[in-house]
Amino acid sequence: MNGNTTHVEKPLTDEGGEVRELTAADMAAFSPLADVLPELAKIVPRRGKQKAPTKERITIRLSSDVVEYFRDSGEGWQTRLDEVLKAYIAEHRRAA
Template identity: 90%
Template sequence: MNDNTTHVEKPLTDEGGEVRELTAADMAAFRPIGDVLPELAKIIPTRGKQKTPTKERITIRLSADVVEYFRESGEGWQTRLDEVLQAYIAEHRKAA
């Protein structure tokens, strides 16, 4: 892009409200919530930096019915799935 070209930013959402894939330029343009909505920032709880991560981020493929079952259980479904796997390990360590 040269100086004679005007950059037109795409809206973040389409007519149906779906958010498009964000670009590096989108991310760079974001500002802290306290700068944009200071009153909202006052009531949103903040979480400090984790001293020692307790969980590891991975990519895993699961059966669609497993994912659907846990997602339907509502917010926190990933934690519940982790708890089920932890229980499995505990039970099978006893048997070994």
């Protein structure tokens, strides 16, 4: 917790150790990572603030073999899948 807040209205966890849903007040009370764990903060990648969303979050059902193929290709598989779909669109726009 940062110096502005000395207590939390209610515990963050129940007796079973389950974390409750955090409120805006809870989040505001947390200290920045660099203040709490400076060595970890040096190695955790940081992204700049996104100016405008470039992608849309959706739910899609794909064949398990398609998902498995792209997941097995490693980190960034969703981006590669997006690139394949964009290439398909580009190719089929030309044909139309």
